[in-house]
Amino acid sequence: MDLSLSTRNVSGPGGDRTVVEVGGEIDVYTAPKLREQLVELVNDGSYHLVVDMEGVDFLDSTGLGVLVGGLKRVRAHEGSLRLVCNQERILKIFRITGLTKVFPIHTSVEEAVNATD
Amino acid sequence: MATVELRFSAQPEHVRTARLVAAAVARRAGVDEAVLDEVRLAVGEACSRAVGLHRSNGVTDPVRVVLTEEEKTFSIEVGDGVPGAGVAAADAAGVPGSRDGAPTEDFDDAEGEDEMGLAVISGLVDDVEVSAGEHGGVIRMSWPTTPAIVLP
Numbered sequence: 001m002d003l004s005l006s007t008r009n010v011s012g013p014g015g016d017r018t019v020v021e022v023g024g025e026i027d028v029y030t031a032p033k034l035r036e037q038l039v040e041l042v043n044d045g046s047y048h049l050v051v052d053m054e055g056v057d058f059l060d061s062t063g064l065g066v067l068v069g070g071l072k073r074v075r076a077h078e079g080s081l082r083l084v085c086n087q088e089r090i091l092k093i094f095r096i097t098g099l100t101k102v103f104p105i106h107t108s109v110e111e112a113v114n115a116t117d
Numbered sequence: 118m119a120t121v122e123l124r125f126s127a128q129p130e131h132v133r134t135a136r137l138v139a140a141a142v143a144r145r146a147g148v149d150e151a152v153l154d155e156v157r158l159a160v161g162e163a164c165s166r167a168v169g170l171h172r173s174n175g176v177t178d179p180v181r182v183v184l185t186e187e188e189k190t191f192s193i194e195v196g197d198g199v200p201g202a203g204v205a206a207a208d209a210a211g212v213p214g215s216r217d218g219a220p221t222e223d224f225d226d227a228e229g230e231d232e233m234g235l236a237v238i239s240g241l242v243d244d245v246e247v248s249a250g251e252h253g254g255v256i257r258m259s260w261p262t263t264p265a266i267v268l269p
Contacts, residue, residue, distance in 0.1 A: 028168060096237060097240065
């Protein structure tokens with residue numbers, strides 16, 4: 001299964017948030033597409049991103065690298081990058097790499113959009 | 118001892134194929150369903166790393182994946198054709214590695230993503246070895262298998 005990406009803007013208590021819904025497999029082949037999408041959003045002035053990973057079937061270290069790169073870009077503009085994920089097999093990858101300390105991980109898009117901390 | 122060997126040119130799109138084949142063979146070998154996700158991820162990481170090494174070093178040889186079903190274990194070896202690469206990275210990621218036979222002047226391939234891939238592998242797989250020889254490096258991983266239930 002290839003990677004699918006869609007974005008939408010949502011208003012939250014902290015201001016506008018851009019939700020990036022990701023589906024399919026994020027690996028060495030598809031990760032560049034996600035990187036391009038995140039770079040494009042930041043270049044267009046979207047600095048508060050919520051990446052919805054609920055439709056992701058597979059994530060590897062290349063995908064993690066792209067998410068870390070996205071976080072670095074939004075932080076340069078005092079922005080934020082929040083993740084939505086409930087899948088144990090995906091969460092495990094964040095845990096073993098210590099990235100649960102780097103990314104705020106939420107259980108729903110609504111929770112992520114409403115987060116203001 | 119049954120073996121499936123896969124050789125693919127170092128292109129990112131083939132890594133998914135390697136994952137699918139490895140998971141299918143592991144399932145047949147009796148690797149626990151709950152562990153198949155780990156097999157898929159680990160073999161994907163090892164292949165992504167090998168693809169990256171081949172591409173950045175201009176190696177045109179294919180990446181080699183050997184899937185072996187032994188009596189109580191299932192093992193996967195992913196071999197690259199880049200001499201000495203990745204041993205420094207393996208050390209950095211805390212993976213037991215062997216420097217025997219590796220040309221020391223080639224230890225400068227420890228890039229960030231490479232290390233992250235190895236960190237994921239070492240976090241996932243209990244039994245993993247990284248070795249480097251004059252023809253290239255090999256990541257060897259193995260998992261226990263549950264013996265097939267013999268019906269009366």
